[in-house]
Amino acid sequence: MPRNPYTLVFGREPLQLIPRVSHITEITESFDDDPPSQQVFLLTGVRGSGKTVLMTEIAKQLAKRDGWIAVGLNPERDMLKTLAAKLASEQTLAKLFQSASINLSFFGIGLEVKGAVPIADVELALEKMLSSLVRHGKRLLITVDEVANTQTMREFASTFQILVRKDLPLCLLMTGLYNNVRRLQDEKTLTFLYRAPRIDMGPLNIGVIANNYRKTLGVDGDEAIRMAKLTRGYPFAFQVFGFFAWRHGSLDDEALMQAKQYLDDYAYEKIWSELSEGDRVVARAIANTPSSRIRDVRQEAGLSTNQFNPYRDRLIKKGVVNGSTYGHVSFTLPLFEQYVLEHA
Ligand SMILES: Nc1ncnc2c1ncn2[C@@H]1O[C@H](COP(=O)(O)OP(=O)(O)OP(=O)(O)O)[C@@H](O)[C@H]1O
Ligand SMILES: [Mg+2]
Known part of the structure; x- marks a missing residue:
C-alpha cells in the first residue's frame, strides 16, 4: 500500500499543504519592503490551527530570496547568545564577521580574529554582527515558536527593540496561543510588541480542501465537499480526516470514529484543559x-x-x-x- 499522503504530526510541514496565500503574501511583502513596512508579526490561534506550519513556510520562502537569512530561536533558552552563535556558525557569515574584526571568542564562538579585543556584551556583539550584515546587503528573519511572557523572551524582545531603533535589518515572526501572546504584548516596556500586528489563524478554504480530497483520495466532487465541510477548515482535522479516509478507502463511519478519537486525544483534550x-x-x-x-x-x-x-x-x-x-x-x-x- 502506498504511503499515506496525510500527516498526523504537529509542527512539521505537511506533504498536503493548503497554502494560506494572503497571509504569506502580506507578511513576506511587509518584511521584504525596503525599508520593511512591518518588522514584527504575531501569529495566534488555537492548537492545531497551523501557526507553526505558516511560520515555517514564510521562513522558507524568505530564505530563498536574495540576501535573507532565517534563524529560529527557542524561547526557553538564552535567545541572544543562541542568535549570535547561530549567525557565527554559518560559514559565509563567519567570514564576514572575521573580516569586520568582530571577535566573539568571549562567547566561545566564531572564527579567530587577531588583534581585535573580544566583545563581552552580547547586545553589542549582535549590533556589530548586524551592522556587518547590512553592509553586505543581508537581512535577518528571526522566528520564535510558542512564545510566552518569560524572562528570556522579555530580554530578547528588549534587545530586539534596541537593534530595530538602530535601523538594523531584522524582522521577527512569532507564534503563540492567544493568552500567551496577549500577556507578552501587555508588557509595558516592550512598546514595539504592543503595536505589533496579530494575525489570527482562520479556517482554511473549504473549496481548496475539497479539491485536495478529490485529487488525493480520488473521491467524487460531492463527497469531497461533504468531507471538506466536515473539517470546518480546521487544519489538523484536514489532515486527520484525510489520513483515516485514505486508510479506510473513504470517510465511512468507522474512519470518522477513529478520526474523532484522534482529534480528541491530540488536540481537544489539551484545548479543553486550557x-x-x-x-x-x-x-x-x-x-x-x-x-x-x-x-x-x-x-x-x-x-x-x-x-x-x-x-x-x-x-x-x-x-x-x-x-x-x-x-x-x-x-x-x-x-x-x-x-x-x-x-x-
Ligand atoms: N496550511 C495547512 N495545510 C494543511 N495542513 C496544515 C496546514 N497548517 C497546518 N496543517 C496541519 O495541522 C496540524 C497542526 O499544524 P501546526 O503544528 O502548525 O499547528 P499549531 O497551530 O502550531 O499548533 P500548536 O499550538 O499545538 O503548536 C498539522 O498536522 C499540520 O500538518
Ligand atoms: Mg505549533
Missing part, C-alpha cells in the same frame, strides 16, 4: 444549543448578556468559537460539540 470554568459553562451551552442562536445559548447557560459577552469574546479570541454570523455562535473545531457533551 479553558477556564466559565469558558466551559459557555462551551457546554453552545454544545447543547442546536439552533446556535446567541439568545438560546445564553438562556441555556443561565447568563445575562453582560455576563455572557466576555466569555464569548474570549472564546472567539482563543480561536475556539466562531462569531462571524450575526446573532450566532458555533465551534470552529469539527465534532467539538460531541467532545464537550461527552466531557460535561
Whole structure:
C-alpha cells in the first residue's frame, strides 16, 4: 500500500499543504519592503490551527530570496547568545564577521580574529554582527515558536527593540496561543510588541480542501465537499480526516470514529484543559444549543448578556468559537460539540 499522503504530526510541514496565500503574501511583502513596512508579526490561534506550519513556510520562502537569512530561536533558552552563535556558525557569515574584526571568542564562538579585543556584551556583539550584515546587503528573519511572557523572551524582545531603533535589518515572526501572546504584548516596556500586528489563524478554504480530497483520495466532487465541510477548515482535522479516509478507502463511519478519537486525544483534550470554568459553562451551552442562536445559548447557560459577552469574546479570541454570523455562535473545531457533551 502506498504511503499515506496525510500527516498526523504537529509542527512539521505537511506533504498536503493548503497554502494560506494572503497571509504569506502580506507578511513576506511587509518584511521584504525596503525599508520593511512591518518588522514584527504575531501569529495566534488555537492548537492545531497551523501557526507553526505558516511560520515555517514564510521562513522558507524568505530564505530563498536574495540576501535573507532565517534563524529560529527557542524561547526557553538564552535567545541572544543562541542568535549570535547561530549567525557565527554559518560559514559565509563567519567570514564576514572575521573580516569586520568582530571577535566573539568571549562567547566561545566564531572564527579567530587577531588583534581585535573580544566583545563581552552580547547586545553589542549582535549590533556589530548586524551592522556587518547590512553592509553586505543581508537581512535577518528571526522566528520564535510558542512564545510566552518569560524572562528570556522579555530580554530578547528588549534587545530586539534596541537593534530595530538602530535601523538594523531584522524582522521577527512569532507564534503563540492567544493568552500567551496577549500577556507578552501587555508588557509595558516592550512598546514595539504592543503595536505589533496579530494575525489570527482562520479556517482554511473549504473549496481548496475539497479539491485536495478529490485529487488525493480520488473521491467524487460531492463527497469531497461533504468531507471538506466536515473539517470546518480546521487544519489538523484536514489532515486527520484525510489520513483515516485514505486508510479506510473513504470517510465511512468507522474512519470518522477513529478520526474523532484522534482529534480528541491530540488536540481537544489539551484545548479543553486550557479553558477556564466559565469558558466551559459557555462551551457546554453552545454544545447543547442546536439552533446556535446567541439568545438560546445564553438562556441555556443561565447568563445575562453582560455576563455572557466576555466569555464569548474570549472564546472567539482563543480561536475556539466562531462569531462571524450575526446573532450566532458555533465551534470552529469539527465534532467539538460531541467532545464537550461527552466531557460535561
Ligand atoms: N496550511 C495547512 N495545510 C494543511 N495542513 C496544515 C496546514 N497548517 C497546518 N496543517 C496541519 O495541522 C496540524 C497542526 O499544524 P501546526 O503544528 O502548525 O499547528 P499549531 O497551530 O502550531 O499548533 P500548536 O499550538 O499545538 O503548536 C498539522 O498536522 C499540520 O500538518
Ligand atoms: Mg505549533
